[in-house]
Amino acid sequence: MPGGGLRSGQTTGLALETPSAGHRPLQDVLKERELQLSAIIQAFDGFVFMCTRDYRLEFMNDRLIRRTGFDGTGQPCYKVLHNQDRVCPWCRNERIFTGETVHWEVKSPKDQRWYYVIDTPIFHTDGSISKFGMMIDIHQRKADEQELEENRRNLEEIVHARTRDLTLINEHLLDEIEERKKVEKTLRESQARHRIIFDGSRDAIFISASDGTIMIFNRSAAQLTGYTPEELRKLKIFDLYAKVDPNRHSNFFKRIWTGQSISGEARIARKDGRRIYAEFSSRKIVIGGRACAHTIVRDITARKKSEAALRRSEAKYRELVQNTNSMIVRFDPMGRITFFNEYARKFFGFPGSEIIGRNILGAIIPWRSSSGRDYRSLIMDFLKHPDHYPTNEIENVRRDGTRAWIAWTNKPVRNKDGRVVEILSVGVDVTQRKQAQEQVQFLTHQLIKAQENERLKISRDLHDHIAQDLSTLKISLETLFRDQPAEIRTKVGKLSGILQRSIASVRDMAYDLRPPGLDQLGLVRTLYLYCEEFSKSSPVEIDFAAAGVDELNLEYETEINIYRLIQEALNNIKRHAEADRGTIRLVASSPHIVIRIKDNGKGFDVIRRRKQALKEKRMGLQSMVERVRLLEGKIDIQSRPGKGSYIRIEIPVKEKSSVF
Numbered sequence: 001m002p003g004g005g006l007r008s009g010q011t012t013g014l015a016l017e018t019p020s021a022g023h024r025p026l027q028d029v030l031k032e033r034e035l036q037l038s039a040i041i042q043a044f045d046g047f048v049f050m051c052t053r054d055y056r057l058e059f060m061n062d063r064l065i066r067r068t069g070f071d072g073t074g075q076p077c078y079k080v081l082h083n084q085d086r087v088c089p090w091c092r093n094e095r096i097f098t099g100e101t102v103h104w105e106v107k108s109p110k111d112q113r114w115y116y117v118i119d120t121p122i123f124h125t126d127g128s129i130s131k132f133g134m135m136i137d138i139h140q141r142k143a144d145e146q147e148l149e150e151n152r153r154n155l156e157e158i159v160h161a162r163t164r165d166l167t168l169i170n171e172h173l174l175d176e177i178e179e180r181k182k183v184e185k186t187l188r189e190s191q192a193r194h195r196i197i198f199d200g201s202r203d204a205i206f207i208s209a210s211d212g213t214i215m216i217f218n219r220s221a222a223q224l225t226g227y228t229p230e231e232l233r234k235l236k237i238f239d240l241y242a243k244v245d246p247n248r249h250s251n252f253f254k255r256i257w258t259g260q261s262i263s264g265e266a267r268i269a270r271k272d273g274r275r276i277y278a279e280f281s282s283r284k285i286v287i288g289g290r291a292c293a294h295t296i297v298r299d300i301t302a303r304k305k306s307e308a309a310l311r312r313s314e315a316k317y318r319e320l321v322q323n324t325n326s327m328i329v330r331f332d333p334m335g336r337i338t339f340f341n342e343y344a345r346k347f348f349g350f351p352g353s354e355i356i357g358r359n360i361l362g363a364i365i366p367w368r369s370s371s372g373r374d375y376r377s378l379i380m381d382f383l384k385h386p387d388h389y390p391t392n393e394i395e396n397v398r399r400d401g402t403r404a405w406i407a408w409t410n411k412p413v414r415n416k417d418g419r420v421v422e423i424l425s426v427g428v429d430v431t432q433r434k435q436a437q438e439q440v441q442f443l444t445h446q447l448i449k450a451q452e453n454e455r456l457k458i459s460r461d462l463h464d465h466i467a468q469d470l471s472t473l474k475i476s477l478e479t480l481f482r483d484q485p486a487e488i489r490t491k492v493g494k495l496s497g498i499l500q501r502s503i504a505s506v507r508d509m510a511y512d513l514r515p516p517g518l519d520q521l522g523l524v525r526t527l528y529l530y531c532e533e534f535s536k537s538s539p540v541e542i543d544f545a546a547a548g549v550d551e552l553n554l555e556y557e558t559e560i561n562i563y564r565l566i567q568e569a570l571n572n573i574k575r576h577a578e579a580d581r582g583t584i585r586l587v588a589s590s591p592h593i594v595i596r597i598k599d600n601g602k603g604f605d606v607i608r609r610r611k612q613a614l615k616e617k618r619m620g621l622q623s624m625v626e627r628v629r630l631l632e633g634k635i636d637i638q639s640r641p642g643k644g645s646y647i648r649i650e651i652p653v654k655e656k657s658s659v660f
Helices: 026-043 062-068 077-082 149-172 174-200 219-225 229-233 246-257 301-323 342-348 376-384 431-480 486-513 523-537 556-577 606-615 620-630
Strands: 047-051 057-060 102-108 113-123 129-137 204-208 214-217 262-269 275-287 290-299 327-331 337-340 391-397 403-414 420-429 541-547 581-589 592-599 634-639 645-652
Touching (some): 026 275, 047 062, 047 077, 062 077, 113 174, 129 174, 149 174, 204 219, 214 229, 219 229, 246 262, 275 301, 327 342, 337 342, 403 431, 523 541, 523 556, 523 581, 556 581, 556 592, 556 620, 556 645, 620 634, 620 645
Parallel strands (some): 541 581
Antiparallel strands (some): 047 129, 102 113, 204 290, 327 420, 391 403, 403 420, 592 645, 634 645
């Protein structure tokens, strides 16, 4: 690497005092300082790298290698550090290679975390320039950044003092002036790196001797403990711990002396008496031939409080979940039950050890409903697409085999990658409501059947008695006055005309009450004739077409209800739509019959119309909804003012049972 740069893996400390030429050779001093700098870089809780002007990495510290998962030396920095295919848009290389040190923040697309970045140029003896960069994870503490001005000033004084020492050395080493210049340049680079590391650290850093004397510390150390720098220099490292035995610190240092890296948690006693939780990491470092402890300390008091609050919250959550009067069930995407609250256990009759791990299908959901519906495909689709089923009502089964209707509210639980790892379902027993709905539906069914039977009776009475009697009266009247004068015959003719219109009205009423064509002509032909007659007697032209329905052997109840639905829809168009054209399509699309009714009228607000109809006790649209519900079908009514209306009805096909 140009300029004799450091390689990842070197571990020695930084000499904090510059020895004179009479003590050790200059090359040994330089080597020791490089080793010391390497140790500090490896101990630094951040990422350090160097790269060339063309973005090729020359150096990565161990932490950066662990972050990226590989040693990317020689590869493009934007690919290794940020997983980019081209130069990062935020790159400051142009400024850095003009000699500027840049401090900035960036959110890396590689892991979506915020980093505080310091980039500085390094001038090598051969005239080349490298970028020296440091990345510090500030994702959790970005808002808490503070400038370490005081510590930087202290470090600048150290730099000046060392520069003076180097000047004295240069005065005594005139014969080695060229080599000394190279050493000065390398030393300045080391000092700059050291200063950047200390300036960039948001954690407290302590370097202490074997007896606990605090030798060096940064500004964050003073902020963490609440002591001034002058006060910290008079304390031992173990004076900062809330509870620690000096003998224990001696054993602690012996372990570090053997090369162990020790991490853990401790309580720090601040100057103001407040005690905080801290996370520390200590390792051996050599300064001026002395073994010292290099310790990095991070305040985790907020995290500890959050963890305690989280534990309390989890306890409350468990108490709430176990004592709620709702069934709470969690299961994985395969349907295996992972959680069953106490209320659910009591309701379904399962002990916890028996139900956990079982599949919902077969355990609490039967394979088939009481009506014979196969639940397997429904549950498979639910597990595959839980977002499609935010709520649903389904028949469930208890351990003793009894059935119950449960209204479930479902919520998929996803991991950070967005993959569903669990499904949370909260259920309420709606069996009584369901039974009441079925009873209402049964009574409505019976009411409509009774209504049709009554219409049949009235239709027959009108056709077979009243219409016949009126026809007889008309014939008798015409016969009785056949030989009378013309004036009387004219009056009789008028009376006969009135009787003829009455007969026609009675027959129309009978036809409306019970269309005889259903039995004689079939559903499609009857509807065609009805639409044709409707077009002649009203200003609305109806276009009717059917496909596939003639081939079905439908139950009479299905036929009469389809007839009534179309009859009601046409009456609504005639009375309210102000339309001149309507379209009706009747299509058999197994296993359903689809009815589409459309007009070009003035349209209406569907929600408002249905509310007004209930208040005014008009049952036009509501009767259609009830009939469709009676046939276990679905109805969709769409309309907007000025845009006409569209009704789509879907009814299950129910054919007559074959008799052998």
